[in-house]
Amino acid sequence: EKQGFRHFMLKEIYEQPGVVRAFLEAYLDAADVINLGLPESLCKDVENIQIVACGTSWHASLVGKYLLEQVAGIPTSVQYSSEFRYAPPPLTANTLIIGVTQSGETADTLAALTMEKERRIGKSPAYQPRLLAITNRLDSSIASVAGQVIDTHAGIEIGVAATKTFIAQLLAFYLLALDLGARRQTLSEERLEEIVTGLRQLPAQIELILESQERYIQELTHQFTETQDFIFVGRGINFPIALEGALKLKEISYIHAEGYPAGELKHGPIALLDAKVPVVAIAMPGSVYEKAISNAQEAKARDSRLIGVVQMDDAHAEEIFDDLIPLPAVDELLSPILTAIPMQLLAYHIAARRGLDVDQPRNLAKSVTVE
Numbered sequence: 001e002k003q004g005f006r007h008f009m010l011k012e013i014y015e016q017p018g019v020v021r022a023f024l025e026a027y028l029d030a031a032d033v034i035n036l037g038l039p040e041s042l043c044k045d046v047e048n049i050q051i052v053a054c055g056t057s058w059h060a061s062l063v064g065k066y067l068l069e070q071v072a073g074i075p076t077s078v079q080y081s082s083e084f085r086y087a088p089p090p091l092t093a094n095t096l097i098i099g100v101t102q103s104g105e106t107a108d109t110l111a112a113l114t115m116e117k118e119r120r121i122g123k124s125p126a127y128q129p130r131l132l133a134i135t136n137r138l139d140s141s142i143a144s145v146a147g148q149v150i151d152t153h154a155g156i157e158i159g160v161a162a163t164k165t166f167i168a169q170l171l172a173f174y175l176l177a178l179d180l181g182a183r184r185q186t187l188s189e190e191r192l193e194e195i196v197t198g199l200r201q202l203p204a205q206i207e208l209i210l211e212s213q214e215r216y217i218q219e220l221t222h223q224f225t226e227t228q229d230f231i232f233v234g235r236g237i238n239f240p241i242a243l244e245g246a247l248k249l250k251e252i253s254y255i256h257a258e259g260y261p262a263g264e265l266k267h268g269p270i271a272l273l274d275a276k277v278p279v280v281a282i283a284m285p286g287s288v289y290e291k292a293i294s295n296a297q298e299a300k301a302r303d304s305r306l307i308g309v310v311q312m313d314d315a316h317a318e319e320i321f322d323d324l325i326p327l328p329a330v331d332e333l334l335s336p337i338l339t340a341i342p343m344q345l346l347a348y349h350i351a352a353r354r355g356l357d358v359d360q361p362r363n364l365a366k367s368v369t370v371e
């Protein structure tokens, strides 16, 4: 049931504070100890991590790569399942393989994980490959292939465009990176505490964004009734969120959209920019803030309408951006959980304004069980 919401997608966007609470409830105890239930045999001496996924799950995996490398210090590769299958990388010892799929039934991801399992067993039958699934369906095929599972606990998602399951996948990667980082002592107790405290603040922060920004974002979409192309840019841990913003918009509004790491604009995509092509730029405080701002300025010089996803108290941002979507202050590492929300709302309201079937976009299926 839609419970008064116009579409399931909007209902599911509003469920996200609860999804974050439920996830943390399940895996983080009152003393802030992480318990994903992963055995030492899976985690010990992992030398590298290979992630396979499609679509939105692939975007979550890119955030995962950032976290696993920067927090846990483990070299991590992310590949589209459909590409991985036909060009698997050379085998290395002690690889942790992670399949990320909310449905747990995506044919390419299932096949990639199965192939990798067999490839490793084939090399030495005594060898136990380290396989992990991140899925929203404990009863899914991926869960049985992998054996070890992080259940994302987001509840069934009905809207074809993934929203709450994406946020839950991100959380899975946060806790996985913190868990592995704690086991390897790659992060200090203080930093761990700081991140955990930040995680616990996320539900209220998402609520605040929904309360304070939804109406505004809906208003903003007035100016995009004729828009045919959108560019999304982000850097660092927010680059994948730019990709996700573009994918959401494409899927449900059928507007052409591209996501780029902001620093790549000048290597080609900037040629697309003019007054008809709005640019959504994620520019939250942190290690790449200055760079993100200067990239946004490059776009402004090409007359693009600039929409800034920025931190609330950013006095500087007003001079640069035409429209501002201000978010609560957050640790840079955790910012994707917040920056993803306006991406979803923007896509939703543009599509809803165009009168499109948001929950069942053309040509798309919720679960892609064919190759």
Ligand code: F6R
Binding pocket: 054, 055, 056, 057, 058, 100, 101, 102, 103, 104, 105, 106, 109, 160, 161, 162, 163, 247, 248, 251, 366, 367, 368
């Ligand atoms: C995006 C979307 C798709 C899926 C992709 C993978 O909104 O829904 O891109 O993310 O088909 O699906 P799962 O996660 O079920 O493997």
